[in-house]
Amino acid sequence: MPPSPDLPEFLHGVAPILDRWGYTAVGAMIGVESFGMPAPGQTIMVAAAIYAGAGRLNIFGVAAIAFVAAVLGDNVGYWIGVRGGRKAVHRWGKYVFLTPERFERAEAFFARRGGRIVVIARFIDGLRQFNGVIAGITGMGWRRFLLFNTIGALLWVGFWTTVAYLLGTRLVEIIEAVHPYRWWVIGLGIAAVATYVTLHIRHLKRRRARRAAPEPLEEASSGR
Numbered sequence: 057m058p059p060s061p062d063l064p065e066f067l068h069g070v071a072p073i074l075d076r077w078g079y080t081a082v083g084a085m086i087g088v089e090s091f092g093m094p095a096p097g098q099t100i101m102v103a104a105a106i107y108a109g110a111g112r113l114n115i116f117g118v119a120a121i122a123f124v125a126a127v128l129g130d131n132v133g134y135w136i137g138v139r140g141g142r143k144a145v146h147r148w149g150k151y152v153f154l155t156p157e158r159f160e161r162a163e164a165f166f167a168r169r170g171g172r173i174v175v176i177a178r179f180i181d182g183l184r185q186f187n188g189v190i191a192g193i194t195g196m197g198w199r200r201f202l203l204f205n206t207i208g209a210l211l212w213v214g215f216w217t218t219v220a221y222l223l224g225t226r227l228v229e230i231i232e233a234v235h236p237y238r239w240w241v242i243g244l245g246i247a248a249v250a251t252y253v254t255l256h257i258r259h260l261k262r263r264r265a266r267r268a269a270p271e272p273l274e275e276a277s278s279g280r
Contacts, residue, residue, distance in 0.1 A: 067103040070096050074103050079117055083125040090129025091136060092185050097126075098216065105220035119217045126178070126209035127202075130188035134201055137192020174204040178212035 089097030108115035177187035191201045
């Protein structure tokens with residue numbers, strides 16, 4: 057394995073683990089991260105891909121193990137959500153302002169847009185770790201979850217292993233160049249999500265209002 061100084065600084069923390077355990081570390085870290093445990097899964101995958109670029113690991117082996125671990129880990133999270141997640145939300149949700157009413161609205165939203173969320177969640181810290189649990193809690197069908205989870209894992213693993221493998225240690229130069237603007241990017245992302253949710257809720261309210269309003273012909277008929 058290449059010495060830790062050959063890696064970007066943000067990867068130094070996982071270098072000793074990867075040096076010792078190799079592919080096993082990739083699978084274990086990504087697997088446990090995917091069902092909600094705190095672990096540097098994405099970080100170690102990037103480090104392993106850089107190692108592969110240096111000829112110390114096989115990039116196809118890294119990608120295959122990362123993909124399988126991501127899918128299996130998310131499925132563990134899904135069944136955790138199915139078996140006990142709902143009870144935990146109803147018992148403890150009020151302490152984080154997640155009332156049963158808010159949870160029902162979130163559940164309905166996830167049921168309509170759950171597939172997209174599962175795919176996108178792979179690329180977002182926080183959602184990546186808990187999207188399986190959330191899908192299980194909200195009652196998303198397992199086959200549907202498995203399909204979108206597989207797509208998300210394939211895109212996530214494919215993107216990061218390819219980028220890290222091709223760029224190698226130059227990846228840190230790009231990250232450092234983008235780093236000063238990270239809060240602008242995060243802010244724009246939050247604003248975009250908030251705008252989408254707001255517009256979507258307004259659309260749903262208008263559609264419900266139109267459904268609830270009596271039809272003109274029905275009013276005329278009732279007047280007769």
